[in-house]
Amino acid sequence: MKKEEFLTRYATDRMGTNSLKWDALDVRFGDPDLISMWVADMEFKAPECIVDALRERVEHGIYGYSYVPDSYYEAVMKWEKDHHGYEVQKEWIRISPGIVAALYWSVNLYTEKGDSILIMTPVYYPFHNCVKDSERRLVTCDLNYDKGQFTIDFERFEQSIIDNDVKMYIHCSPANPAGRVWEEEELERLFEICERHDVLIISDEIHQDLVFGEKKHIPSALVAGGKYRDRLITAFASSKTFNLATCLTSTIVIENDEMRQKWDDFMKIYYSVEVNIFGITAVEAALVGGQEWYEAVKEVIYSNYQLVVEEMKDFPEVYITPLEGTYLVFMDLRNLVPVDKMKEFVQEKCRLAVDYGEWFGENYHGFIRLNMGTRPEIVQKAIQNIKACLAEYKK
Ligand SMILES: Cc1ncc(COP(=O)(O)O)c(C=O)c1O
Numbered sequence: 001m002k003k004e005e006f007l008t009r010y011a012t013d014r015m016g017t018n019s020l021k022w023d024a025l026d027v028r029f030g031d032p033d034l035i036s037m038w039v040a041d042m043e044f045k046a047p048e049c050i051v052d053a054l055r056e057r058v059e060h061g062i063y064g065y066s067y068v069p070d071s072y073y074e075a076v077m078k079w080e081k082d083h084h085g086y087e088v089q090k091e092w093i094r095i096s097p098g099i100v101a102a103l104y105w106s107v108n109l110y111t112e113k114g115d116s117i118l119i120m121t122p123v124y125y126p127f128h129n130c131v132k133d134s135e136r137r138l139v140t141c142d143l144n145y146d147k148g149q150f151t152i153d154f155e156r157f158e159q160s161i162i163d164n165d166v167k168m169y170i171h172c173s174p175a176n177p178a179g180r181v182w183e184e185e186e187l188e189r190l191f192e193i194c195e196r197h198d199v200l201i202i203s204d205e206i207h208q209d210l211v212f213g214e215k216k217h218i219p220s221a222l223v224a225g226g227k228y229r230d231r232l233i234t235a236f237a238s239s240k241t242f243n244l245a246t247c248l249t250s251t252i253v254i255e256n257d258e259m260r261q262k263w264d265d266f267m268k269i270y271y272s273v274e275v276n277i278f279g280i281t282a283v284e285a286a287l288v289g290g291q292e293w294y295e296a297v298k299e300v301i302y303s304n305y306q307l308v309v310e311e312m313k314d315f316p317e318v319y320i321t322p323l324e325g326t327y328l329v330f331m332d333l334r335n336l337v338p339v340d341k342m343k344e345f346v347q348e349k350c351r352l353a354v355d356y357g358e359w360f361g362e363n364y365h366g367f368i369r370l371n372m373g374t375r376p377e378i379v380q381k382a383i384q385n386i387k388a389c390l391a392e393y394k395k
Contacts, residue, residue: 003303006296010044011375021371025353034353035382040176040328042243042373044297049289050242050282057281066277068095075287076251080236084208086219092255094263095275097248099206099235103130103170106202106233109266110259111136116164118199120152121361122330124176127204128361131170139164142363143178148319148332150178152186158193168200174207174217174325177360177369181215181325184223191220191228203234206250207326209241209294212302215324221255229255240327241294242286243373249279297373301327304372304379311383315390327373330357334366336393342366349389352382 001009014022021039026032045051073090080086096102107130111117116137119127131138141160143150160166171190174181182190194201203220211217221229237250254260305323308331312318317335337345346352346368357367372379 001292001296003296003299006044006293006300007375010047010293010297012043012045014043029347029353031347031353034347034351035378035385036353037370037374037378037382038353038355040240040326040371040373041245042297042327042371043375043378044243044300044373046242046244046282047286047290047293049293050244050285053281053285054278057277063277065274066280068275068280069284072280072284075284079287080219084217084219084222086221088253089255092253092260094252094254094260094267095280096235096250096252097273097276097279098239098245099204099237099250100126100130101271102233102235102250102252103127103202103204104134105263105266105270107131107134107136107168107170109262110200110233111167115167118157118160118164118166118169120157120172120175122150122177122357122364122367123170123172123360124204125359127170127172137164139166140361142361148321148330150175150180150321152190154189154193157190158197161193161197161199166197166199168202169194171201171203171220173203173205173220174211176207176326177321177328177330177355177367179321179323179326179328179330181211181217184218187218187220187223191223195228195231199231201228201232203232205234205236206240208236210298210301210327211325212298212305212323217325221253231256233259238283238286241297242282242290244279244282244286247279247282248276249283300376301372304374304376305329307376307379308370308372308383311380311387314387315394318390323372327371328355329370329372330367331370332357332367333390336390337366339366342368345389345393349392350382350385352385 021036025034077088080088113135116139117131118139121140121142139160141157144153208217234253239245319332321330355369357364
């Protein structure tokens with residue numbers, strides 16, 4: 001399916017639909033009339049296969065306790081094998097309502113209060129919160145940064161572990177908002193360091209399917225022929241890929257028997273909850289029948305990103321992080337906009353709602369994150385506004 005057909009069939013307006021992205025602008029940003037480019041979900045309707053499967057469920061009229069069919073697990077395992085070469089076994093899979101919940105649970109069940117937990121910044125803000133809210137010590141290690149490009153400082157990473165006696169590392173792969181799809185040798189070096197210092201790895205791979213160009217997502221479980229599987233928990237989902245966040249159905253893979261038992265014991269106490277049949281239905285339908293939609297949405301996202309890059313060529317002082325993965329563009333405005341004027345610039349002048357750099361790490365004031373999972377005209381309008389307002393600053 002070509003991009004144009006995709007947009008005709010699936011692009012939609014979400015205002016007035018209880019959308020967090022659009023209808024909570026007043027609550028979140030104090031202004032209901034901004035152009036919403038924040039939070040990672042999209043303005044695209046789900047493919048027909050999902051809507052039909054849900055409709056059938058709804059029309060059946062029975063919403064009693066449900067059972068997760070084998071076909072659900074098979075769909076998850078097949079997608080993972082076909083798209084990422086990871087052969088997950090059914091016994092390793094646990095279903096979680098979301099990845100953020102799984103991060104909180106992992107922190108609480110695999111570490112003790114006061115333990116140090118490492119994250120590589122800039123990174124998705126719940127990575128920070130799940131550590132701090134759980135009374136663990138947050139240790140941050142900034143990525144190297146050069147004009148939009150993020151790379152790993154392995155020495156700093158290892159030193160952070162040593163200096164703080166780190167017990168757990170929460171890894172984001174692909175990286176939000178750094179846009180990186182990590183290379184195998186980067187992953188190997190990171191995990192080798194974790195192993196050397198007996199650090200547990202939680203690998204959040206929610207953006208695994210949204211990878212562009214020549215890049216390939218490498219599941220953490222496959223690094224070095226699977227060498228680190230025993231100290232690893234992997235979390236992925238269809239929620240970013242197919243815009244299903246509110247269906248609250250994600251996959252947690254725990255290969256190590258002891259760690260899985262610990263997970264199950266913890267869940268018995270803190271989350272004795274049945275599955276949500278609408279989530280199970282939607283995810284299975286997506287994974288079985290959503291390939292064409294998925295390929296087209298990637299094309300739309302990448303072309304939105306290219307539009308940003310092309311338009312912003314007039315402002316070479318603004319650095320745009322290459323979009324290797326995710327649908328979130330990180331933009332460094334610090335050369336033109338004073339950091340203390342950033343909110344005024346973004347909201348009052350450009351009329352945008354964005355994720356601010358400092359949400360992802362204290363050293364990223366002056367960056368903004370823009371969501372490419374939207375209609376091209378929204379991206380176009382946002383960039384026009386940014387360019388017009390930057391021109392003012394350049395005068
Ligand atoms: C890296 C990362 N992890 C997790 C999430 C959210 O996951 P969930 O909605 O399943 O809690 C996001 C959403 O943007 C994300 O970017």
